[in-house]
Amino acid sequence: KNEVEQSPQNLTAQEGEFITINCSYSVGISALHWLQQHPGGGIVSLFMLSSGKKKHGRLIATINIQEKHSSLHITASHPRDSAVYICAVPTGGSEKLVFGKGTKLTVNP
Amino acid sequence: DSGVTQTPKHLITATGQRVTLRCSPRSGDLSVYWYQQSLDQGLQFLIQYYNGEERAKGNILERFSAQQFPDLHSELNLSSLELGDSALYFCASSGKRRSYNEQFFGPGTRLTVL
Numbered sequence: 144k145n146e147v148e149q150s151p152q153n154l155t156a157q158e159g160e161f162i163t164i165n166c167s168y169s170v171g172i173s174a175l176h177w178l179q180q181h182p183g184g185g186i187v188s189l190f191m192l193s194s195g196k197k198k199h200g201r202l203i204a205t206i207n208i209q210e211k212h213s214s215l216h217i218t219a220s221h222p223r224d225s226a227v228y229i230c231a232v233p234t235g236g237s238e239k240l241v242f243g244k245g246t247k248l249t250v251n252p
Numbered sequence: 253d254s255g256v257t258q259t260p261k262h263l264i265t266a267t268g269q270r271v272t273l274r275c276s277p278r279s280g281d282l283s284v285y286w287y288q289q290s291l292d293q294g295l296q297f298l299i300q301y302y303n304g305e306e307r308a309k310g311n312i313l314e315r316f317s318a319q320q321f322p323d324l325h326s327e328l329n330l331s332s333l334e335l336g337d338s339a340l341y342f343c344a345s346s347g348k349r350r351s352y353n354e355q356f357f358g359p360g361t362r363l364t365v366l
Contacts, residue, residue, distance in 0.1 A: 176354070176355070178357075184340055184359075184360050184362070185357070185359050185360065186342060186344075186357040186360070187254070187357070188254075188354050188355060188356060188357065191353070191354040229295065231295075238283070238285070238300060238307070238308060238346070238353065238355075239297045239300065239308045239310055240285075240287075240295075240297055240355070241297070242294055242295040242296070244294050245294065
């Protein structure tokens with residue numbers, strides 16, 4: 144069974160700060176997903192990565208397969224980044240995703 | 253807009269009732285996934301269909317069933333509803349068969365069981 148742990152659970156930042164959210168998982172995987180859930184409930188896929196680093200705008204995701212750890216960074220954070228960020232990994236050699244409990248980010252102006 | 257549509261957006265019903273949630277995947281996507289998000293359990297995988305066939309099963313109750321139709325839309329049927337079934341139900345779709353693919357999520361259906 145693959146457990147997914149995220150930290151921190153809650154994060155409050157001031158606009159412009161650099162944000163880091165961490166995700167650790169317990170078994171080997173081929174890829175990891177980062178998702179963003181807006182206050183209204185909608186879920187957006189941010190990244191799917193299997194090695195190294197990916198960047199999209201102010202968002203950067205990194206993964207270390209050997210250490211079973213991934214980080215999501217937000218540079219120059221903005222109030223519109225306020226959301227819940229969720230990491231998820233496939234389990235059992237299938238596409239079934241197991242989700243972390245999420246990190247609630249609040250960015251204050 | 254992910255290209256995945258779900259109807260209805262909100263559903264309020266009573267215990268013991270049966271409801272059907274509908275999902276249309278992105279154009280060209282063959283896989284559909286169903287997830288449940290409740291306050292106490294977080295996001296949980298329910299079931300996956302690929303091109304009309306069940307591909308993987310998660311924590312789906314026996315009272316729940318799903319299917320994917322030839323036009324690739326999918327329906328999740330929830331019966332004998334209980335208060336604890338109140339949750340957000342998401343579907344997602346992806347394109348390829350045997351690799352770990354990005355999944356595109358629909359807006360969700362918020363089910364309230366009274």
